[in-house]
Amino acid sequence: MMLAGWGRYPALDCRLERLRRREDLSGLLHRSTTLIARGNGRSYGDAALNPELTLSMRAMDRMRAFDAVTGRLDCEAGVLLADLLETFVPRGWFPPVVPGTRLVTVGGMIAADVHGKNHHRDGTFGAHVESLTLAGADGAIRECSREENADLFRATLGGMGLTGVILSARFRLRPVETAFVMAETRAARDLDETMALFEASRDWPHSVAWIDCLARGAGLGRAVMTRGAFMERGALPPGLASNPLRPAPAGKLRVPADAPSALLNRVSIGLFNALCYRRGRRRARAGARPIHFDRFFFPLDRIEAWNRLYGRRGFVQYQCVLPKGDSAAGVAALLERAAASGQGSFLGVLKLFGPAGEGLMSFPMEGYTLALDFPVRSGAAALLDGLDEITHRHGGRVYLAKDARCAPERLREGYPRLGAFEAVRDEAVGAPPRFASELSRRLAL
Amino acid sequence: MNGGIETALVIGATSDIGRAIAHALAEDGCVLQLAARDPARLERETRDLRVRTRGAVTAHRCDVLDEDGGVSLLDTLDPLPDVAVCVVGRLGDQAKSQRDGAAAERVMRTNYVGPALLMGALAERFERRGGGVLVGISSVAGERGRASNYVYGSAKAGFTAFLSGLRGRLAASGAHVVTVKPGFVRTRMTDGMDLPARLTATPEEVAAAVVAAIHRPRDVIYVRRVWRPIMFVLRAVPERVFKRMSRL
Numbered sequence: 001m002m003l004a005g006w007g008r009y010p011a012l013d014c015r016l017e018r019l020r021r022r023e024d025l026s027g028l029l030h031r032s033t034t035l036i037a038r039g040n041g042r043s044y045g046d047a048a049l050n051p052e053l054t055l056s057m058r059a060m061d062r063m064r065a066f067d068a069v070t071g072r073l074d075c076e077a078g079v080l081l082a083d084l085l086e087t088f089v090p091r092g093w094f095p096p097v098v099p100g101t102r103l104v105t106v107g108g109m110i111a112a113d114v115h116g117k118n119h120h121r122d123g124t125f126g127a128h129v130e131s132l133t134l135a136g137a138d139g140a141i142r143e144c145s146r147e148e149n150a151d152l153f154r155a156t157l158g159g160m161g162l163t164g165v166i167l168s169a170r171f172r173l174r175p176v177e178t179a180f181v182m183a184e185t186r187a188a189r190d191l192d193e194t195m196a197l198f199e200a201s202r203d204w205p206h207s208v209a210w211i212d213c214l215a216r217g218a219g220l221g222r223a224v225m226t227r228g229a230f231m232e233r234g235a236l237p238p239g240l241a242s243n244p245l246r247p248a249p250a251g252k253l254r255v256p257a258d259a260p261s262a263l264l265n266r267v268s269i270g271l272f273n274a275l276c277y278r279r280g281r282r283r284a285r286a287g288a289r290p291i292h293f294d295r296f297f298f299p300l301d302r303i304e305a306w307n308r309l310y311g312r313r314g315f316v317q318y319q320c321v322l323p324k325g326d327s328a329a330g331v332a333a334l335l336e337r338a339a340a341s342g343q344g345s346f347l348g349v350l351k352l353f354g355p356a357g358e359g360l361m362s363f364p365m366e367g368y369t370l371a372l373d374f375p376v377r378s379g380a381a382a383l384l385d386g387l388d389e390i391t392h393r394h395g396g397r398v399y400l401a402k403d404a405r406c407a408p409e410r411l412r413e414g415y416p417r418l419g420a421f422e423a424v425r426d427e428a429v430g431a432p433p434r435f436a437s438e439l440s441r442r443l444a445l
Numbered sequence: 446m447n448g449g450i451e452t453a454l455v456i457g458a459t460s461d462i463g464r465a466i467a468h469a470l471a472e473d474g475c476v477l478q479l480a481a482r483d484p485a486r487l488e489r490e491t492r493d494l495r496v497r498t499r500g501a502v503t504a505h506r507c508d509v510l511d512e513d514g515g516v517s518l519l520d521t522l523d524p525l526p527d528v529a530v531c532v533v534g535r536l537g538d539q540a541k542s543q544r545d546g547a548a549a550e551r552v553m554r555t556n557y558v559g560p561a562l563l564m565g566a567l568a569e570r571f572e573r574r575g576g577g578v579l580v581g582i583s584s585v586a587g588e589r590g591r592a593s594n595y596v597y598g599s600a601k602a603g604f605t606a607f608l609s610g611l612r613g614r615l616a617a618s619g620a621h622v623v624t625v626k627p628g629f630v631r632t633r634m635t636d637g638m639d640l641p642a643r644l645t646a647t648p649e650e651v652a653a654a655v656v657a658a659i660h661r662p663r664d665v666i667y668v669r670r671v672w673r674p675i676m677f678v679l680r681a682v683p684e685r686v687f688k689r690m691s692r693l
Contacts, residue, residue, distance in 0.1 A: 018636065020633060021486065021489075062489050062490070062492070062493035063492070063493050063496035063497055064489075064492055064493070064496070065492065065496060066496045073496075075496075087496075087497050091499075
């Protein structure tokens with residue numbers, strides 16, 4: 001059947017099978033030369049596509065054990081983050097790291113070693129994984145942790161499913177007193193101000209900035225930053241105090257059909273970005289206010305199928321990170337280039353990362369990460385190659401969970417530990433690698 | 446609260462529908478007794494339910510293909526449940542059942558003999574106690590025998606008739622019997638089949654319908670309403686005509 005990632009580009013005809021229990025895996029391994037595990041299909045590009053065999057992990061969604069004293073959870077890899085939140089927030093527990101959507105699986109969060117708005121303080125999701133079980137090419141199941149199969153563990157964090165099939169994981173949830181975040185909005189008039197704001201916000205557990213990717217000249221890099229911290233029970237206003245751990249408010253919008261691509265043009269996107277900026281300035285004047293974690297962390301989940309906004313042909317999200325010293329010049333050059341192309345996106349996101357973690361192929365490193373969406377249309381490929389050029393020149397790299405088109409040599413330059421990764425993977429999996437995706441084929445991984 | 450229903454037994458709890466029903470009942474506040482054939486799979490579901498609901502869950506081995514039809518399960522239940530749901534079933538392979546008597550017998554025993562004996566044994570105890578709800582998951586395939594799956598269908602027809610009779614017998618005792626004919630359901634049993642979306646329910650829909658039918662006792666339910674008129678028409682078609690369309 002035709003399968004794609006969240007960006008809906010590329011779409012490939014893949015044989016899709018569901019793994020229902022771990023005992024069935026060796027049979028599936030026998031019936032195919034290569035395969036890739038797929039969680040909930042929220043990586044944007046071609047990471048979870050393999051025409052030969054794409055293995056859906058969504059039916060592997062059992063929770064195995066929870067320790068209500070330490071918060072340690074043991075669950076299968078197909079458990080959705082949304083499911084975790086629904087189960088544990090009412091009991092006062094929250095995952096240590098959450099990405100921008102709750103519609104991802106635990107296995108997907110590990111394979112992409114996802115980050116959240118708290119990366120500068122808490123690192124990636126993988127940093128909180130205590131151990132995981134991984135099925136290898138021989139069907140044997142290995143326990144991997146910092147003590148046992150440590151190299152394989154480090155290769156699997158951010159390893160995009162290429163080291164084997166992640167079957168389950170153990171990690172600790174954190175206690176929260178309420179489901180609300182005290183959030184504050186700040187507007188910055190240009191890139192210098194935006195970056196200064198990030199520096200000044202280091203003590204906030206969560207921070208992220210929406211950036212106006214069409215502003216040029218003096219306003220280049222103008223942004224609206226949101227920062228926040230989970231609230232304690234005593235700090236809640238009376239209206240919320242009666243049910244401090246309440247679930248997410250209902251109500252959802254849905255994009256009913258593919259937007260006609262003519263809708264996305266310089267005028268409409270410029271208007272959208274300008275409106276966002278003005279709304280942000282208004283909010284900044286209003287001061288800090290409590291918002292439910294669901295809106296704070298997952299604002300786009302409220303718009304079901306928002307990927308249709310970019311039209312039938314899909315879109316590509318370009319996300320890169322630049323080392324801190326080069327960030328100011330690099331981000332400016334990237335924004336300049338994107339704005340000049342006129343292909344700007346609804347969503348430009350900037351965030352300051354903390355130091356890189358242990359995952360050999362993990363994306364984050366200390367510096368700024370920028371994410372921009374571009375609809376797939378003529379001219380996009382050249383623009384994206386141009387952005388790659390800039391990222392490369394400033395010593396940065398792109399995020400594989402978003403990527404659909406990067407060139408192999410660019411990848412090698414960006415990920416210095418790639419050689420170590422391949423060595424560990426080859427030793428564990430053998431050659432030729434059994435766990436392969438369209439992404440690994442395209443990037444010659 | 447859930448109207449005095451405290452303990453619920455789900456037989457066939459490792460099937461997709463069984464799992465969904467167990468979750469819905471747990472959410473409803475029931476203490477759960479899960480019964481299934483394979484101990485490892487049962488353990489997996491039991492642990493999952495315990496973590497998610499923090500509720501009490503016990504696991505019970507039960508195989509309707511055993512000598513006694515799995516009825517010894519009843520001796521392991523403490524207390525006797527207020528609600529018992531039987532989800533046991535197996536579609537089998539019609540072509541194989543036609544050729545191979547043993548295969549056909551397995552389908553018949555799994556869909557009719559076993560579930561009927563279990564429901565009958567539970568009914569004895571419910572009647573003695575003077576209350577309880579028995580829920581049997583039967584099938585629209587039991588309404589008429591179709592060439593494409595009549596071995597399965599005939600067994601379900603038997604089960605439907607058994608439940609119907611049981612309902613009449615228990616009517617005076619305070620115990621109640623619900624027959625569920627879910628229509629198509631998106632499960633492991635139907636994996637890979639091309640099912641019409643409007644007629645196909647999710648296991649969660651089946652579970653919600655079962656819980657609703659327990660609270661406001663109903664006799665026979667289809668999960669998706671569209672099935673009622675469809676089956677009404679299908680039952681009315683003369684055999685002479687049905688014979689020609691029954692390969693569908």
